[in-house]
Amino acid sequence: MPLEASALSSGDNVQPLHQRRNTVVVAHASPKRLRLKLPLLRQPRLDVGHLTSHISEFDGVESVRINAAASSVVIGHDGEAATRSAIVHRLETLSHDTLRFLNGDSEPSITPLALRAALLLALPVLPATLGKALVWGAIAPRVLRGVWSLFAKGVSVEVLDATAISLGAAQGRTGTALLTDELMATGDYLEETTERHSEDLLSHLLYPHPASAWIVRDEEVVKVPFSDVHTGDIVVVGAGELIPVDGVVHDGVAQVNQASVTGESVPVGKETGDQVIAGSVVESGHIRIEAHHVGDETTTARIAAFIHESLTAKSDTERVAEDFANQRVLTTLGLGLATFLLTGDITRVMSVLLIDYSCAVKLSAPVAIRSMMSEAANRGVLIKGGPSIEALSKVDTVVFDKTGTLTRGDLAITDIVPLMPELLSEERLLAMAASIEEHSRHPVAAAIVQAARERGTDHVAHEDIDVEIAHGLRTRVDGQEVLIGSRHFLQDHENIDLHAHEDAARALSAEGKMLLYVAFGGQAVGLIALRDELRAESADTVKRLRAAGVERLIMLTGDRKERAEALAASLGLDGVFAELQPEDKAEIVQKLRDDGHHTAFVGDGINDAPALATADVGIAMPRGADIARATADIVLLQDCLGGVADAREASQTAMDIIRSNFRAAIGVNTGLYVVASIGWLGPVAAATLHNGTTLGLLARALSASRFPESAGEEPRDITPVDEAPQDKVLVDETSEAVAGDNHNAAPTIH
Template identity: 85%
Template sequence: MPLLRRPHLDAGHLTSLISEFDGVESVRINAAAASVTIGYDGKAATRQAILDRLSALSPSALAFHNGESEPSVTPLVLRAALFLVLPVLPATLGRVVVWGSIAPRVFRGVWSLLTQGVTVEVLDATAVSLGAARGRYGTALLTDELMATGDYLEETTERHSEDLLSHLLYRHPSSVWVERNGDVVKVPFADLDMGEIVVVGIGELIPVDGLVRNGAAQVNQASVTGESVPVGKEAGDRVIAGSIVENGRIRIEARQVGDETTTARIAAFIHESLTAKSETERVAEEFANQRVLTTLGLGLATFLLTRDITRVMSVLLIDYSCAVKLSAPVAIRSMMSEAADRGVLIKGGPSIEALSKVDTVVFDKTGTLTRGDLAITDIVSLAPQDWSEDRLLAMAASIEEHARHPVAAAIVRVARERGAPHVAHDDIDVEIAHGLRTRVDGEAVLIGSRHFLQDHEGIALSTYEDTAQALSAQGKMLLYIAFGGRAVGIIALRDELRTDSAETVRRLRASGVRRLIMLTGDRKQRAEALAEGLGLDGVFAELQPEDKAEIVKQLGEDGCRTAFVGDGINDAPALATADVGIAMPRGADIARATADIVLLQDSLGLVADAREASRTAMDIIRSNFRAAIGINSGLYVVASTGWLGPVAAATLHNGTTLALLGRACPQAGSRQ
C-alpha cells in the first residue's frame, strides 16, 4: 500500500478508519513493509467494500505526526555488521566506511556548534572524531554504535511516554448511522447535526454525547472514564462519545457532536497538556545544557594534565544532560497516563508540580463532599393518632410530584420505592421560594419551609421546637406539612456524604496536606455539623457564589498553596483562582474548562489519587536528578584517571541514562 510509505503517517488513525467498516474484525499495519493485514467476516461484499475504500483513500483523508518519524533499528543493525567485518576489510576501505558511518554524527555536531553553540551533539562528535583521527577505527565505530543505541532507546522511551496517552486522543469516525425520514442511513460524520437520532449496535463506537431515547445496551466507557466494567444504558441515560456498545442496540439523541463532545474536549486537553512544561522540567533542561560546558571543560583539563586523547574521549562521552533533561518529561507523562487510567485528567507538568506542593485543599460541599442528591432521613408525625408516616409520605409525594426541585424529587422517589398510593388533591399553587399550597378532602394543605408555614400562614410550630432543633443539629433540612390549619408532620432530608469522603480526607492528610476547608451556601449550623463529622479544619457557610473565589484568593495571600475542588458554574472563579483547580465529573462545562485537573469518574477518592501520584512523580524526578549527578560525577573521575576506556564510558553512561528513564517511566514496557 503506497500510502504507508509516506513519512510521519499516523498508523493509529488509519487503523481507526479501516476498523469502522462493517464486518472488519481486526487490523494490523506494518508501516516498514508498507502492508496492512485486515481480518473480516469472510463475506465477499465486505471484502470488496474494504478494497474499494482503501483504493479511494487519499493523503488528505489521513493523519500525520507533526514530529519526527518513528526511530528505526536498521542503522544500528548495519553499523553492527560493519563492526564485525571491519577486521577483514582492506585498510583504506575500512577507513572510508568508518568515516562514512560516523559522518552523520560529526555533521550534526558541527551544525549544532554553528547554530546552537556547545551542545551534547558537539561532545559526541568530538569524541568519535578523536578516535577515528588517531586510527582507532574499531573504537570509534563501536563508540558510535553504543551512542546510537542509547539515542534509539532514549527516543523510544520518550516517545512511548507520550504514546501512553494516545488511548485518550479519540478521533471522529468518518460515518455514522442516523435516522432520517423513517429510515436508518449511513451519513458522513461531518453532516451529523445536534438533535438527530443516532443508532448504535453491538461493537460500534458511540460517536456523540447524547441521551438514550430507547433501547438498552451494555456500554464500555473504559477509554473515557477508566471504568473497566461495562455500564448498563437505557432510555433517559446519558452516553459519552468514544464509548463502545458491547451488547444491545440503542437510539441516541445527539446533544454534543464533533469538537463539542466530551472525548474531543479530552483530546484537546491532552494535546495542551503535552506542550506545558513545569518549572522542574525547565530547570532540569537549563541545568543539563549548562553541564555540557562543564563536560567540555573537564575534557580540556584532562588533556592539558595528561595529554592522553583516550582519556579525553572517555570524559567527553560522559555527560549529565541526557538523564537530567529526559527524566523529568518522561516521569511527568508516565504519571499523566497512569492517572488517566484511573479516571483523572491532569493538564500537564505545571499542574502536577503545583499539586505536589499543595498544603490546603478547599472543597465545595454540594456535589463534592456530598453526592448532590438529597435523601429522606426522617418522617416525623406531629399528630400520630391521625397521621402515620406512610400517610404523610403519600400526601407529600402526590403534591410534590408537580414540582421541579431536588426536595420534591427525593420525596417522590422514596414514595415510589415504598409503593405509596396517590392522594387526590385540587390544583397546586406554588409559593416561589417558600412551598406549595392545595386542598385535600376539602382541607387546606401546606408544604414548605418553617418560615412559610409559621410567618406567612400563621401555623403554630413552637410546640415542636425541640424536635426541629434536634434534627437541624444533625445537619438536616426540614420540610413542614400542615393540614386543616395545623402542623401534622416534618420530613427531614440531607445531602448525604459520599461514602469515600472521610477516607479521602484521611489520605490527603497522610500525603502532607495541612488544612482541609469546606465552603457552602448552607446554613452555618448544618455546615458545621457536617464539617465536624469529617474532621475538617474550617468551614465557611451561608456564602454567596462570588464569595468562594475571594476566600481562595485570601488563603493564597496568607501563604497557603491551595487546591479547590468543585463542580458548579459558580465554582469556576474559585477553580481559576486556586493554585490547582479540580473539577468533579458532573460539573458544569465552564468548571471543567477552567480546571487544571478533571475527574472522569464520580469518586472523590480520585482527588487523593492525583495528590499521591503527583508527589510520587516529583520524588522520582528529584531522586533521578541526584542519582544522575552522583553517578556521572563518579564516572568522570574514573574516566579522567584512565581506568575507563571510551567504549566502557559510553556503555556505562548510556546504561545509567536508560536505567533512570526506566525508573521514570515504569509503564514503558507494559503497552508495547
C-alpha cells in the first residue's frame, strides 16, 4: 500500500500534507531506491527530459527514471535518510516555473481517429437515428470551425470542409460525411505528429543539462545543484570539468577546450579577465569564474531556445499550396451553385462539393516536408523547417569551409625531422617528445603519444614538467633542459635560434602541415609535423552533389594558397579562396548570391556564423560552434560530410513529390468536378474517388520520408551534439597559420 511521504521516517523533515504545492506519494522505498507517484507528470506537454535532468541535480541522487504515463518516478540515491527527505521535499515544493513544456497545448491523439473508424464500421448495424446522432457528434467540431471561420475570416477551406460534410450528413449520407471528416482529421494528425517529432528531437538535442556546480559560499567551496547557481556567484571549475555558466575568469589559469561551443579545435589559455562560455571544458588548470549568465541566459541555452522555435516557419511551397486551396474554395462553391441553378439536382451539388482540392493540395506539402524532416533527423541530418528543404533543393553552388568540414579535424603525425641526428635520432626524438607529452591532454600531445605507441618506442626518463600555459612544456632530460612547443615559444621567448632550419620548416608548411619544435640543451633538435587529414568521404560527397545537380563547388580557407589549391584540385573543386580572414567568408558568399547563384555554405566554427547566415542555406557540422548551429538551416548530427549530399538528395525528393502531387491533385479533382457536374458521378462514388485520390497522394507524400538509396545506411542512433566525445577535436584556421610565419597565431601547447 502506498505510503504518504511524511511516513518515510519520523525524523524526516517533510511539510504537512495541507502545505504541499505538489502531491508526492511514496509507492515503494528501499535503502537506496524510491518509487514515487507524482500527479504533476500528467500535465500536457510536460518536458520529461528536462524534469529528469532537474531531479538528477539533487544532492545524493544517482539515477532517475520517469514513466509519465504511470505518473511514476524511480530515483536511485546514496541511501541517506536526509537525502530521501530532501528529494521528497524538493518535489513537493517544485514550482510550475521550474518545469518546462514542449510547444503546443497537448500531444496529438490517435483516439479520435480510432473512434471515427470504429463508428464507420458500426454504422451499417446501428439504428438509423442513433447512427445519425453519433455522426453529427463526430463531425460537430469541424462544422463549428467552419462556422467560426466564416465569420472570422470569410469564405475559406474550413467553410468548404464544413459545408461538404454538413450537406452529406443533412442528406442522410452519414457514412460519406464521416469518411470525409476522418480523412481530414488524419491529415491534421499526420502533420502535427511529424512536426512535433522534429521539434522534440531538436529541443532535447541542444538543451544543455549540467548536473551541478562548485561555488564559493561563505569562503568555502560547496557543491550545489545547477539550478541554485545565480548571477554573481564565484564558480570553481577544475581539470576535466564542464564550465556551467557564461562569465569572466575571477582568478586562476587553465587550458579550456571550447570545441563544442566555438568550434576551436585547439584548447585556449584562460586567465584572469578572460571570458568563458558555458559548455566548454577545462582540460588542465583550475579557475574561478564570476557568473554573468546562468540557466536559460547562457549562450548554449539561448541558442537551444532559438533553434527550438525555428521549425514554425512554413515554406513558400506550403504557403502556395494552402493559398491555392483557399482560392479554390469560391470556385468550388461557385460550381456547386451553378450546378444547382442549371439542374436543380441537389445530388449533383453534393457530388461537386464533396470534391475539393483542400485535402490533397493543402496537406500533401506539409506531410511530405514534416515526414522528411523526421526521417532526416533519424538519419543524422537535422533540418530546421520546410523553408530549408525548399531552399536546399534550389541550390546550385555549395561553398565549403576547409578545416573540420572537408578535413576530419583529427591531428596525425606526418613527419619527424631530427635537426641534429648525431645528437638525437628520429626514434629517440619521438620517444622523448612522447614521454613528456603523455602528461598532457592536448590534442597535439595525443597525436604524438599515439605515434610513439604505434612505433613501440621506449620511455625516456625526465624530471618534473613545467607547463607554460598557451606556449609549451619545459623539463630536463639527462641534466639538459628540454623545450617542446611552438616556434613563437622557442624563438621569441627562449631565444632558440631557428633560422638555420627555415627551409625545412617552409617545405613542411607548404604541404599544409603544422609544426611543433623540440629544443634540447639550448639547441633546436627536431621538428614534428602534424596535419589534419582529409575526410575519407569528401571526394564521394563532391561526386554525389554534382550528380544531384550542384553546378559549382568552392572551398574557403585561411590556409596558404598553395596547399589550399592542392587540396581543391585533389577533390575536383571548381574554385578556392585561400588566406582569408573570418569576415571574408560572408563577403564571398554574398558576392556569389549577388551574381545570381543559390548558395549553401558548409562550416563549423564561430567564425563561420556570418557566412552560414548569409548563404541561402547554412549547413553546420556536428562539432561546430553553437552559434554556427544556431545560424545554420541544417545541422549534421553525425560526423560525416556525406550528410550534406544526403540532405540535398532528400530535399529534391521531397520537393519532387510535392510538385507531382500538386499536379496530380489538380488534374484528378478537376476531372472529377466535370464528371460530377454532368451527373455521371454520384455522391458516394464522388466521395470514394476523391478521398481515395487524397489518401493515395498523402501516402505518396509520406514516402518522401524514405531517403534515396545513395544515403545508404539504415537509421542510426544519434549522439547528441552536446554529448559528443571530448577527445575529438578540430584544427582551425588559426592552428594552420602556425605552419607558416604567423608566429602570433601559434597553437596553444601544454
